[in-house]
Amino acid sequence: MQNNECIYVSEQFxxxxxxxxxxxxxxxxxxxLAVCSLCRNTYQELNDLLNRLHDLxxxxxxxxxxxxxLSRIEALNQExxxxxxxxxxxxRVAGYAVAxxxxxxxxxxxxxxxxxxxxxxxxxxxAGEGQVQKTSTDSPLASQVDSVEYSKSDSITFQRNTINSGxxxxxxxxxx
Amino acid sequence: MNEIVRKTDEQLIAEFxxxxxxxxxxxxxxxxxxxxxxxYRFLNDMTDAEDLVQETFLKVYKKKHAYREIAKFSTWIYTxxxxxxxxxxxxxxxxxxxxxxxxxxxxxxxxxxxxxxDTEGVVFNSYAGEEIMKAIKQLPEPFKTIIILRDIQELSYxxxxxxxxxxxxxxxSRVNRARLKLQETLSYLRE
Ligand SMILES: [Zn+2]
Numbered sequence: 001m002q003n004n005e006c007i008y009v010s011e012q013f014x015x016x017x018x019x020x021x022x023x024x025x026x027x028x029x030x031x032x033l034a035v036c037s038l039c040r041n042t043y044q045e046l047n048d049l050l051n052r053l054h055d056l057x058x059x060x061x062x063x064x065x066x067x068x069x070l071s072r073i074e075a076l077n078q079e080x081x082x083x084x085x086x087x088x089x090x091x092r093v094a095g096y097a098v099a100x101x102x103x104x105x106x107x108x109x110x111x112x113x114x115x116x117x118x119x120x121x122x123x124x125x126x127a128g129e130g131q132v133q134k135t136s137t138d139s140p141l142a143s144q145v146d147s148v149e150y151s152k153s154d155s156i157t158f159q160r161n162t163i164n165s166g167x168x169x170x171x172x173x174x175x176x
Numbered sequence: 177m178n179e180i181v182r183k184t185d186e187q188l189i190a191e192f193x194x195x196x197x198x199x200x201x202x203x204x205x206x207x208x209x210x211x212x213x214x215x216y217r218f219l220n221d222m223t224d225a226e227d228l229v230q231e232t233f234l235k236v237y238k239k240k241h242a243y244r245e246i247a248k249f250s251t252w253i254y255t256x257x258x259x260x261x262x263x264x265x266x267x268x269x270x271x272x273x274x275x276x277x278x279x280x281x282x283x284x285x286x287x288x289x290x291x292x293x294d295t296e297g298v299v300f301n302s303y304a305g306e307e308i309m310k311a312i313k314q315l316p317e318p319f320k321t322i323i324i325l326r327d328i329q330e331l332s333y334x335x336x337x338x339x340x341x342x343x344x345x346x347x348x349s350r351v352n353r354a355r356l357k358l359q360e361t362l363s364y365l366r367e
Contacts, residue, residue, distance in 0.1 A: 076238070
């Protein structure tokens, strides 16, 4: 029959296996496993499970993966060259230059922006984990991903993002 | 051994930021298999996994300057790939194409990492792995993620803590709970 000690011991299994428990808690787990066949079985099954997870067949990239990627990048680079030419033809016309630049910067932001939906994988918290969670769900890493290369003409936005990413970097350092 | 092999990932991304495209290709070679293996465990579909990892590298290419040296390159790229995988899962759920029938992944193509790997062995292993993949798929998302990162990708607690942006203590307790849950799901599937 499962009792409170069973629950306590089962919470220690991962660290027991990692050999990272204090000697006191380790002894407590040992003692319990010696007398409780239920927990002994669970622990044995967990070990088997881990072996099976480690033995899962690895999958990998197809032979033409890198080649396909590089041709996508090449297409991307050609695209941006044409965009540059398109933009420079407008800059000759002073009256349209500001408007065109604005529209382009806006378009570029939207085009570049898909990554701003990046949020930490673990932002979904689990109830009852008993940890004091940070209120912010912004991952410092994800924020780094967010601070994308804005058009240099858009200097205000560019500077603001530089400052933001600086703050995020500080957070990352001070958190760890 | 040529010189590039000895470079760290962080050196390579720095060189790429400085304009060396070969450094990028080296990073692709280092990470493509790991990332496909990682993403495949979320999506259970090789074609989708390849597409998503291509997307990941395209983002790295386009936003190379978003990487800062304060983080490990590996945790940065895992964060990007993991987030893409997660949003793909959400999209699938919305489209409701993520039906129970896709639990079976017999139709999917396996590309063994080792080309010399015994073909019969692969078939046997993938069959044995099917049950466990089914069980992983049924886990709630945070448990699924942590099992993939820790027990399949075998990343350190520290790296996982950075990738998920949760404290190390939470990583450990979540690993423990996820394994117990997975075990429970497996025995339920067997009944
Ligand atoms: Zn017990």
